[in-house]
């Protein structure tokens with residue numbers, strides 16, 4: 001029924017000699033939220049960063065296997081990296097606004113992709129900020145530095161910044177781990193809204209969060225996916241003992 | 253650690269307290285020595301220079317275009333102009349090249365290459381200025397004569413040599429500033445689909461701008477104060493330059509060339525030249541300070 005937007009097949013990844021991903025396969029559906037859960041160090045972030053090839057920046061990182069976006073191999077020779085990252089946006093664990101104005105932060109993406117007209121940029125900025133539920137709070141200080149925003153506002157700014165380049169997939173690495181419950185709530189609400197347009201893949205340590213927002217969940221352990229499936233099934237009838245132990249908190 | 257401290261005898265505790273006070277005093281004395289040195293230099297310079305300024309008149313001194321000690325004419329405008337042109341010319345050229353080199357080292361070059369280039373640039377900083385002057389005399393000056401004619405010893409030669417001399421300052425300070433930019437900014441930019449170069453020029457460099465500006469100002473300071481190398485390549489003619497190929501005499505060169513034999517009003521006029529030079533340096537520093545502070549607030 002649902003269409004596969006991105007898929008990883010037999011993905012293996014090494015940092016030097018260390019094998020961080022061991023033959024991982026996962027489909028991520030269009031207009032749905034896929035949650036990646038698992039203990040610290042099991043390779044969730046590594047997997048996420050493979051989807052927009054941010055791992056290319058890591059020295060000594062070697063990848064085998066197949067990752068496809070709309071059926072197209074993203075590791076094929078001559079693949080346009082900038083275009084890939086425009087299509088597959090990323091929100092980091094720690095909010096990382098640029099040290100410039102709120103407006104310039106949002107307009108940054110569109111500008112590097114060639115949009116110059118002020119009127120067009122104005123529209124994009126407003127739309128993105130509204131989309132990230134931040135407009136009301138900042139519309140009267142768009143020219144002020146983004147560094148002056150609260151952590152929760154900064155993270156929503158980063159979400160708006162990603163939306164401004166109109167990606168197809170949005171990767172989020174523990175986007176609410178540094179935020180208070182209210183900001184977290186807002187971002188979760190936002191995700192329900194965002195998935196109507198985008199495909200979302202989110203890493204989270206918060207089981208309730210995964211249960212609340214994800215359509216599908218994948219449980220990582222030591223570089224492997226132990227189990228992946230509908231969120232409901234994973235949480236209510238896990239097939240694997242290790243999954244059950246983890247989600248019930250009986251696991252490291 | 254804590255237990256060890258608790259077990260110490262009262263006598264030992266007292267000793268540490270005294271030691272603390274002594275250390276503080278040493279810090280204070282050292283700072284005072286620095287301030288004292290500065291004050292002594294300033295007072296000395298002003299005591300020596302003020303009489304000439306009074307006798308010649310400040311206005312006549314800094315706007316006069318003739319320097320002829322034997323004829324009692326002391327105008328240093330040509331030298332002020334020479335100093336400023338040489339300083340800003342070299343700061344622009346050296347600053348630009350230095351910044352690009354710093355970006356290369358910090359952001360573009362593979363690590364092994366950066367590790368080869370960096371010590372070479374640092375080595376530039378260790379070369380004595382007389383050697384720069386010598387190099388200028390043997391290589392740059394003949395080259396200028398060959399390309400453009402004229403005397404060779406000129407404003408242009410001065411700018412070129414000074415550019416090379418400020419390069420190491422500019423490169424190493426800018427590189428430090430650029431490296432200090434959080435990796436998260438670069439990742440944020442790349443993750444939005446910006447290219448490596450877009451990321452460097454639109455995010456990394458702006459984020460490092462106060463450090464880079466600081467490097468630029470220190471380079472200015474180095475250029476305006478340089479003397480030895482300048483004497484060897486500037487040509488030292490104290491008339492107003494009309495082209496970049498004219499020989500010039502920056503203020504530092506004026507002092508160094510004549511102080512050894514000058515006496516009376518002539519000597520005082522040289523000290524007064526020092527006062528003017530100092531004023532320019534102070535203005536540069538204050539401007540930089542203001543600009544940097546504004547940048548931090550903004």
Ligand SMILES: Nc1ncnc2c1ncn2[C@@H]1O[C@H](COP(=O)(O)OP(=O)(O)OP(=O)(O)O)[C@@H](O)[C@H]1O
Pocket residue numbers: 015018020038039040041042043044045046047058
């Ligand atoms: N740049 C790197 N170089 C070497 N090893 C790395 C690098 N990044 C991650 N690793 C290692 O790869 C493994 C997986 O790391 P990853 O960051 O993907 O874990 P994670 O599941 O996201 O953990 P967390 O929940 O703590 O964020 C870890 O053992 C980590 O030490």
Ligand SMILES: [Mg+2]
Pocket residue numbers: 044045046173
């Ligand atoms: Mg992680």
